[in-house]
Amino acid sequence: MRAVDALMECLKAEGVDVVFGLPGGANLPTYDAFYDAGIRHILVRHEAGGGHAAEGYAKATGRVGVALGTSGPGATNLVTPICDAMMDSVPVVFLTGQVRTELLGTDGFQEADTIGITMPIVKHSVMIQHPLELPRAIHEAFHIARTGRPGPVVVDIPTDLSRADIPYEPITDIHLPGYQPTTDGNQKQIRLAAKALANARRPVIYAGGGTLDASAELTELATSDRLPVTCTVMGLGAFPASHPQWLGMLGMHGTRTANYAMDEADLIVAIGARFDDRVTAKLSEFAPHAKFVHIDVDPAEISKNVPAHIPIVGYARNILPRLTAEYRALEPDPSRLDEWWHRIRSWQERYPLSYVDSTDSEIKPQYMVQALYEASQGDAIVCSDVGQHQMWAAQHYHFDKPRRWINSGGLGTMGFGLPAAMGAKVGCPEATVVCITGDGSFQMNTQELATCAQNGIDVKVFIMNNGYLGMVRQWQELFWDRRYSQVDTGQYPDFVKLAEAYGATGLRLTDKHTLVDDMREALVTEGPVVVDVRVAPEENVYPMIAPGQPARNMVG
Amino acid sequence: MGEPGTKEILSLEELEAAGSFRTGRKHIVSILVENKPGVLTRITGLFARRGFNIDTLAVGPTDDETVSRITLTLDGAVQSIDQVTKQLHKLINVLKIRDLDPSETMARELALFKISADGANRAEVMQVCEIFRAKIVDVSKRTLVAEVTGTQEKIDAFERLVRPFGLVEMARTGEIAITRGRTET
Incomplete structure (x- = not known):
């Protein structure tokens, strides 16, 4: 053939x-x-x-x-x-x-x-x-x-x-002598980690994208005691956001609770996470009191940015059950965490994620995400683009299951959202798939609306339209003396007409009072739908670790 | 150092100080690779991306025809080269990497020197060659070519001595290395 x-x-x-x-x-x-x-x-x-x-x-x-x-x-x-x-x-x-x-x-x-x-x-x-x-x-x-x-x-x-004619025989054996990933984790290291965890008085589990296929195992470990859990923007959903041990996302726009907990922790168990600069903030002042257990399948990540005291190389799904077993066997005293939880709860009470809502019908972008959470009953696969809307979505849409939150975390690719949603819907046809995007990001791969319309790929796009490249505008406002340079998109084009031209349904929403109902309607409308949601133009994402600052100096 | 995304103006001195990777500690890295297209590019690319300057590079066959050995020498780094060797390990076609300890390693380089040697100084040049056990492999009316083998330092010394006679050109292979005793390189 x-x-x-x-x-x-x-x-x-x-x-x-x-x-x-x-x-x-x-x-x-x-x-x-x-x-x-x-x-x-x-x-x-x-x-x-x-x-x-x-x-x-x-x-x-x-x-x-x-x-x-x-x-x-x-x-x-x-x-x-x-x-x-x-x-x-x-x-x-x-x-x-x-x-x-x-x-x-x-x-x-x-x-x-x-x-x-x-x-x-x-x-x-x-x-x-x-x-x-x-x-x-x-x-x-x-x-x-x-x-x-x-x-x-x-x-x-x-x-x-x-085009060459070749004899074809199925290949069943793959042998790559230079590629033998370590997947099991060293038992002695696992035992050491369990011991460190059992002795810790202020532990935090810091889980990244590497735990998305070890969600059950991660939850099992955390709940074998009252171990607090935070996830990176890549790991959201690996641990249920509705769980009382959930601290919220960490990092630049994470919760104060998660960042403060990292700052005061005496032991951080990093699992499938890579200490990205958006997580550590000022590296030299990152988690100054902590020892680190670092579990990752990639040995090159171990001690790359933060030296690991107890490195364990392998799949999280292989290592975590054994870590849990070793930890349980040590019968750690759960009351040693009382004081820690007391401190965590006081942060949670003092610093919940919040924003000032409008007094009229104006839609605040944070509310837009909350309304979508309500309209979709928190059960959608949410694909996002890159920018302010991404951070608000990560903060306000609570993910209880893995692989429900799909975003471009490392590269930060504007234009990722719509096509990613298209792929997610094709892979999970039974799921409700929404794309939360910005008016800037959406225009970087809008053409895929045609693909969705032609193939009946039922994605619901919600554009957080503030007429700005919002994240850049926020930085110019906060750190560059409000010199807004090339961030005003003028609310072009008309997304409703654009959607219709592509063979999708277009809607425009401007009133917060009817927002949840309107979104519900959009979600049950057949075929691809583009919803142009006009939001407050100059809202900022908070809280925030300003550039060059350590986590404990969060603002907003 | 200046924070990304803020309007702080950076001084050139600060930038240059932060960008300086060199410490002078020499590394000899020996890498066994599958003999496949593009392997060398992947390896040199990893060093380049992290700001390392490769001083010498030698590639050749091993006792196994499907495997080649790459020996490269680097001027050391402020950060250890661990991060690079870990990244090298991730390349699918890389089989083995050793950051060789100079005291446990035999390293040799071969060089060819074309030296001006007309009548008057020819005898003197040949004397230097003899001291360095360099072989004279070509002679013409005005020049001779000497082949010399040894450590990088020995070849540097030879170069210093023959340069005053008039060094027409020179070619060096870069070091290859093997560990002393029974331990495998």
């Missing part, structure tokens, strides 16, 4: 049920194979949309996403999703077309050095050099993408090789 037909067999063997892509000259053979391969292909309107859709699919389902693009511009358009997937450890396989081998390096039409361009932002990449290599390369790509610390893998396929 042709190498591209073998490619289809490989995708099926990997359990791929959907791919997102856009054809072009160099991947014509691949698209010919898709014609009757029986794999669902969703035609996106821009490769970046396809890449983010594959990410949204992967983040919502936990399975490997697949995105395709042609050579040259098709591949360069995928660069942002590839980098985004790298930063947030999202398992995605990117299949790019490449010019035929005799044109390689000659500046052929639509030629780009895809492997070279993407090298620093992939978990792994390979250009097929011989058609017989293709099946193994595909299976290795999936294996590498999904195991260890997940991430993006690029497979670049020259068009002539993809």
Whole structure:
């Protein structure tokens, strides 16, 4: 069979049920194979949309996403999703077309050095050099993408090789001598960690995106005693936000309680988190009293930013049950945490997340998220873009389950939200999928509304429209003497008309009194819906750790 | 140092002080890799991204034809090179990395020197070569080419001595290294 037909067999063997892509000259053979391969292909309107859709699919389902693009511009358009997937450890396989081998390096039409361009932002990449290599390369790509610390893998396929006739035999053995991730965690280290935890008087569990597939195990550990839990923006939902041991998100726009608890903790158990600068704030004054247990599958994260006293390398889902068992066996005295909880409760009472509501019908952006939480009964998959709306959504939409909150945390990619929501909905057709976006972010991949309309992908987009690139405006207001430089978007375009032009339903909401009901209606309207919610233009995200400050100096 | 996103103006001195990675402590890093396209680029890219300057680089086969050895030397860093070696380990085609301890390591480099040697000073140049056990591998009317093997320091010393005669050009391989005794490199 042709190498591209073998490619289809490989995708099926990997359990791929959907791919997102856009054809072009160099991947014509691949698209010919898709014609009757029986794999669902969703035609996106821009490769970046396809890449983010594959990410949204992967983040919502936990399975490997697949995105395709042609050579040259098709591949360069995928660069942002590839980098985004790298930063947030999202398992995605990117299949790019490449010019035929005799044109390689000659500046052929639509030629780009895809492997070279993407090298620093992939978990792994390979250009097929011989058609017989293709099946193994595909299976290795999936294996590498999904195991260890997940991430993006690029497979670049020259068009002539993809048409070669090759014998195909299923491949079941993958052997990569240079890739043997440590997944189990060292028992001695686990015992040490349990002991440290049992002796701690002010412990905090700090959980990141690496706990999304260890949610039950994380909850079990935390509730085996009264261990307080905070999550990063990537980890929201790994521990139920409705649980009394939940401190809220931590970091730059986290709760005071979570940040103060980190600041005063004597032991921090970091699980699948990487001490990002948005979490530590001023690194030299981060958690000054704490010892650190650091559990992560990636050894390069251990002691990268904060030296770990007890490092444990492996999957959280493998390590946490054993840590819980060791901890229980020590029969720690639960009353030693009384004083700590007393202090935590006093912060929670003094510093709840709050804002000043309008006295008229004006919609405050925070209220917009609360209204959406109410209208969707807190049970939606929420995809967000990047900016103020992202932080408000993270603060005010409470996630009780993992994989319900999908955002671009590491790279902070505006334009991520709509295509990610599209991918999440395709992966979870039964779920209500909403996209909370800003008027700035939404315009960076609006074209995917056409994909949603054409394929009946039922996403509900709620635009927090304040007519500004709001987060930049906030920083200019607070730290640059209110010199608003190039942040006013003038509330263009008319999103209702735009939605209609794309074949979606468009709505505009301006009154907070009817907001919940109006949103409910939007949610039950069939097909993709775009809701232009006009909100207070100059609201700021608080609380906030100002740049260069330690967490204890939070403002607002 | 200035905080990102704030309007504080940074002085050039501060920036330069913070950007200085060099300490002078030399590292010899030996890396075994699968013999696949692009491996070398991935490795050098990781060093470049973190501001390390690779001084020398040597690549060659090993006793296993599917495996190559890359030996590179670096001027050390304020931060340890641990972070880079951990990142190197994450490359799929990298099999093994050793940050070699200079005192436990035999390191050798080969160099070719083309030296001006017309009549008058030829004998003197040849004498220096003899002291350094350099082999003369080519002679012409005005020049000779000397091949010298040794540690980086020995080759540096040879260079200093022959330079006054007129050094036409020079080529060096960069060091390769292997551990002393039975321990594997």
